[in-house]
Amino acid sequence: MTEWDVKKLRVLRTLRDRGTVTATAEVLSMTPSAVSQQLTSLAKQLGVPLLEATGRRVRLTDAAHLVLGHAEAVFAQLEEADAELTGYLRGEAGQVRVGAFSTAVPSLVVPAVRLLRSKDRPGPGVRVREAEAAQVYELLSAGDVDLALSLAAHAPTARDPRFTLTPLLADPLDVALPVGHPLARTPGLRLADLAREPWIFGGSGPWSQITTAACETAGFVPEQAHSASGWTAILAMVEADMGVALIPRMASGPERQRPGVVMRVLDADRPRRHVVAAVRRGAERNPGVARVLEALREAADGMRDR
Structure with missing residues (x-):
């Protein structure tokens, strides 16, 4: 029977996700030569070539992708086992590390923590790490956080075997106008009414995409007058x-x-951005993670009610 080494399989998966041996070594706190040795040893154990050279780099073979397709199920099962063991050892206490983008911290994470503290039964501790919406999946994949909040625009597809995604909130987008703007009090304002206005949004990334997509849906391409990513700067x-x-x-x-x-x-255009929570597949059975997810859903429901 083929010998499967979980540690070495994780190295192979990280190489697939990061693309280079050097980046893999950095994430796993290993040397590049140690990464190469682990993968060479795994290839010998499995009896198939896992890497092929492409110039000065390497890429995964079809056999490596086949191996990882099965390994993802193993990783998910191990996450479930870890979740059940954590529940057995800690009950529903412990600590859940949450990575979240900036506006999600005060709007969702802090209310969720307050909800957990208000419950009769003890809840898990929550440790927050603020990060860009795109970065939280790197943190989640590397095991640096247990739960990630991001925008759906940054989320992996639902078919990604590494993560379980939970939709939380469709966050409405309102338009900010100077108080003396001619359209500031116009009833039934629509995005199309602002087609000739100078616009302020990020130069690249998700907010640029969200703004341009909303305006294009309304029938125009916004003219970017200024570029900023911080809400304080934009509103100023x-x-x-x-x-x-x-x-x-x-x-x-x-x-x-x-x-x-x-x-x-x-109201007529109803532009939205969608907020999702993600965990490593199988970790949703961890009692602490499940409690935090439940509290985040309650916090999102509270935002919708407001």
């Missing part, structure tokens, strides 16, 4: 009559309200 420029911007409801709380900015709800 709107207040100074430098342009208009789409602002997610999660990012427009009382602490960010400015007297010179009017927030208008776009």
Whole structure:
């Protein structure tokens, strides 16, 4: 019977995800030569070539992809076993590490922590790590966090065998206008009414994509007058009559309200960004992770009610 070495399979999976031996070694805190030795040993154990040279780099063979297809099921089963063992040893206590993008921390994570503390039965401790929406999957894959909050635009596909995704919230996008703008009080404002306005949004990445996609759905391509990614900077420029911007409801709380900015709800267009939670597949059975997911869903329901 073929000998399967889980540690070496993890090295192979990390190489697939990271693309190079050097990057794999960095993630796993190994030397590149140790990574190569592990993979050479695994190939001998399995009796199939796992890597082939392409210039100065290597790529996975078809056999390696076949091996990893089966190994993902093993990894998921081990996550489930770890979850059950954690539940046995700790009950529902312990600690859950949550990686979340900036606006999700005060809007979802903090309310979820408060909900957990208000329950009669003890809940797990929550350790928060703020990260970009795209980065949280790297942290989750590397085992640096147990649960990740991100935008659906950054999430892997539902067929990715590494993760289990849970939709949490469709966050409405409102338009920010200077208080003296001619359309600031116009009834039934639509995005198309702002087609000729100067727009403020990020130069690249998810927010650029979300803004341009919403405007294109409304029938126009927005003219980018200024580039910024921080909501404080964006709202300050709107207040100074430098342009208009789409602002997610999660990012427009009382602490960010400015007297010179009017927030208008776009009921006719209903633009949204979608927030999801992700865990490594199988880890959703961990009692602590399950409790935190439940609290996050309650926090998201509370936001929708508001």
